[in-house]
Amino acid sequence: MITLYGIKNCDTIKKTRRWLDEHQVEYRFHDYRADGLTAELLATFINELGWEALLNTRGTTWRKLDESVRAGVDNANSAAALMLEMPAIIKRPLLCAPAQPMLLGFSDERYSQWLADIAPAAGQ
Numbered sequence: 001m002i003t004l005y006g007i008k009n010c011d012t013i014k015k016t017r018r019w020l021d022e023h024q025v026e027y028r029f030h031d032y033r034a035d036g037l038t039a040e041l042l043a044t045f046i047n048e049l050g051w052e053a054l055l056n057t058r059g060t061t062w063r064k065l066d067e068s069v070r071a072g073v074d075n076a077n078s079a080a081a082l083m084l085e086m087p088a089i090i091k092r093p094l095l096c097a098p099a100q101p102m103l104l105g106f107s108d109e110r111y112s113q114w115l116a117d118i119a120p121a122a123g124q
């Protein structure tokens with residue numbers, strides 16, 4: 001089962017959900033705010049994707065942070081602490097499927113390829 005991680009009111013999450021529904025992709029949505037985010041789950045994301053990729057430094061949440069807080073985020077531990085405290089600062093969407101590479105961000109082309117790559121595994 002594919003899991004889509006993000007925040008319900010995010011425009012890119014809404015776009016992703018529309019795309020998945022239009023392509024009749026079965027998935028489960030995990031809202032960081034409603035469903036929570038554990039340190040273990042976040043560590044899984046960081047181990048595969050890297051903390052730099054996960055940290056959304058282009059979003060409003062990051063820009064609203066005090067400069068001293070932003071400057072203090074310079075390694076995986078400090079980034080993880082901030083992401084656990086403020087899940088809205090995690091880049092989204094994040095798609096996960098068992099035994100498949102995670103897919104971060106929205107791209108029609110990348111989603112189509114990712115789904116094509118996991119389709120044989122889903123059929124087994």
